[in-house]
Amino acid sequence: MHVLKNKIVLAAVAGILMFFAGCAGSSSSLNESAAVKDAKAQNREIDKQAALEAMFQKFLAAIRVDTPADTLLEMLTDPSENWLDELERHAMSYTEAELDTCQFYEIYSILLYRLYEREHLWEVSEDRMLWLYLSKAGMFQRFTSLKLGPMKVKNDRGSIGLANSPEVPIMLFEWDDNDWKLDLVETVPLITKGVEATAVKKNWTDKKLALYWLDREYHLQYSRLDESLFNPIGF
Structure with a gap:
């Protein structure tokens, strides 16, 4: 009887030891899995960083020459392309009153578009707002x-700032289907943020500020940089 009990106890002890050994092995396996996941995530971030830097160099090269519109659009997010199309339609149709519904940077773009139209400065027949921003003579160049x-x-957002304030982003990028794209909709307000502070200090409307900056840049080249640009000019 004692022999049988001893066998039962030994079997139970062996079972318990095997259980804890299995748990320890499982825990070790989980720890290894977490470490592998962390390493893979870190490698993905390194790859995305390299991809962003490569994309940005490609972008810089593209806007310094006469790159076809299709190539430039491939570097933009879909909302950015839609925004440019909408802005071009507004440039051809918005009245002075309707400009009040726009942001400063949109008003400036519309007035500049109308100036190019009035002075016959276009070098392209399509995607003109895109050209204003990203051509070799455009704002981004x-x-x-x-x-x-x-x-x-x-994560899925990339950014770059000025060298003297690198922590303050002025351009934003989005990881989209394994490619980096410039988020123009979010980037332009960052670029013009400092300019817009002038309107606050002087208590100007966005329209007046846009006209001021247009005159500041082009007054030596063109006349009538005035309220006449607030309305469509015969598109």
Whole structure:
């Protein structure tokens, strides 16, 4: 009887030891899995960082030459492309009163578009608002000539700031279907944020500020940089 009890006890002890050994092995396996996941995530971030830097260099090269519109649009998010199309329609139709519904940077873009139309400055027949922003003579070409800081990646968002304030983003990018795209809709307000502070200080409307900056840049080249640009000019 005692022999049988001893056998039962030994079997139970062996079972318990095997159970804890299995748990320890399972825990070790989970720890290894977590470590592998962390390593993979870190490698993905490194790859995305490299991809963003490569995309940005490609973008800089594209806006410094006469790159076809289709190529430029491939570098933009879909909402950015839609925004440019809508802004071009507004440039051809919005009245002075309707401009009051726009942001400063949109008003400035519309007035500049109308100036190009009035002075016959276009070098393209389509995607003209895109051309105003991203051609070799466009707004971004001049802006990206400034000294820029390092690029940063956080999850599916990328950014870059000026060299003297790298933590303050002035351009934003979105990870879209394994490619980086410029988020123009979110980027333009960041670029013009400092300019818009002038309107607050002087208690100006966005229309007046847009006209002021247009005159500041083009007054030596063109006349009638005035309220006549607030309305469509015969598109």
